Amino acid sequence: MSTYTTSELNQVKRGAKRAVYDVEQINNILDAGFVGYVGYNYNGKAICLPMAYGRIDNKIYLHGSLKNRMLLALLEAKEASMTIMHLDALILARSGFHHSVNYRSATLFTSITKVENRAEKEAALKCVVDHMIPGRWDTLRPMNLKEFNGTLVLEMEIQTASAKIRDVGVLDEKSDLDLPIWAGVIPIRQVAKLPVKDPLLPKQIRTPKHVVLYYKKNKA
Template sequence: MKTARTQVKRVPKRGNYDLTTVCSILDAGLICHVGFVVEGQPFVIPTAYGRIENRLFIHGSPASRMLKSLQQGIDVCVTVTLLDGLVLARSAMHHSMNYRSVVVFGKAELVSEREEKLRALYAFTEHVMAGRWAATREPNEQELQGTTVLALPIEEASAKIRTGPPVDDAADYDLPHWAGVIPLRVQAGEPIGDPQLAKGIGVPDHVTQYLQNSVSR
């Protein structure tokens, strides 16, 4: 539901509060930015993430200031932005970008139960590349103990989306300037094998499939 914190005030028609839309944008992104305040000092930290149903997971070293601070129950704001295009208008003041973004507010919770922690780590890995978990060694007990996992409920969130061509002033449409949209996308390049890769190990199917499906996330 729309709240005072999530309500889109600037161009409200671009706001979307549907959980399916919010999750689709989260699933298409790779990096989130985690905003929080410690002793009056604001921080915004980029990090990887994963999602299981209506919970967003972040992880890292137990020594991380971000993770240690969030465990104390402070407010957190997580954002994800996907850039889809440059919007070039006739007027310099009407240039814009096409984008999909999500803002999630809440308080993070420590994930301490072993199986839930493994599920979260699985979600991280599969979020980066589907099929990757089965092609790797699973975390051992030492690695599990050395990793902090936090969960943020996706309960207070909103999406904001811009699509379409530029919107110029009516008087500017007859100006002799090109206007339109330059689409942007993230595209994977050819894989580069580890120099220490054992002989005879080829590029796995899930990597090849990722390359074939390399379009804007």
């Protein structure tokens, strides 16, 4: 079991008992989603934007247009941070103060480099698509040179990271427990609805296994 080294940068201060530095647990959080929030500096302002990502080992891949303002700013800064959060439940306590949510959240601090090597760039783009829906890439029309050359791919190598996980019920003051106030947990899930085929799809093409599997795994 390996863990990320803690420093001023990634050490969780608020709610430290919920802090996680374990690499495998953090990878599980990363692999449970495919949209992360990436922070960048624009004229001294910290802006964050949602980005699709994929992961291979300790590397995260982003992609976008060659002119993407955020990607170019990250490349210039040579470093980035990204946060991913999954909301798991609303925690409805007897006081406003103890209202909370259950969640799994990870924040990564990474270096940034541009992926130029053709094989690595293709592997990164495959990884981003397959991260969204496993097994998709190999069923697709291969990239052409125009698409390939028109796409900027960045590699974020994780330098350090931290996560926070809350997965317990209502934690109220003892003195509040007898109050006539309902308290409890409302679980929250992100689910997939039935896939809808493109109206232009030739009639004989059936829903492929990877789409059926994705739906079965993610339906309500």
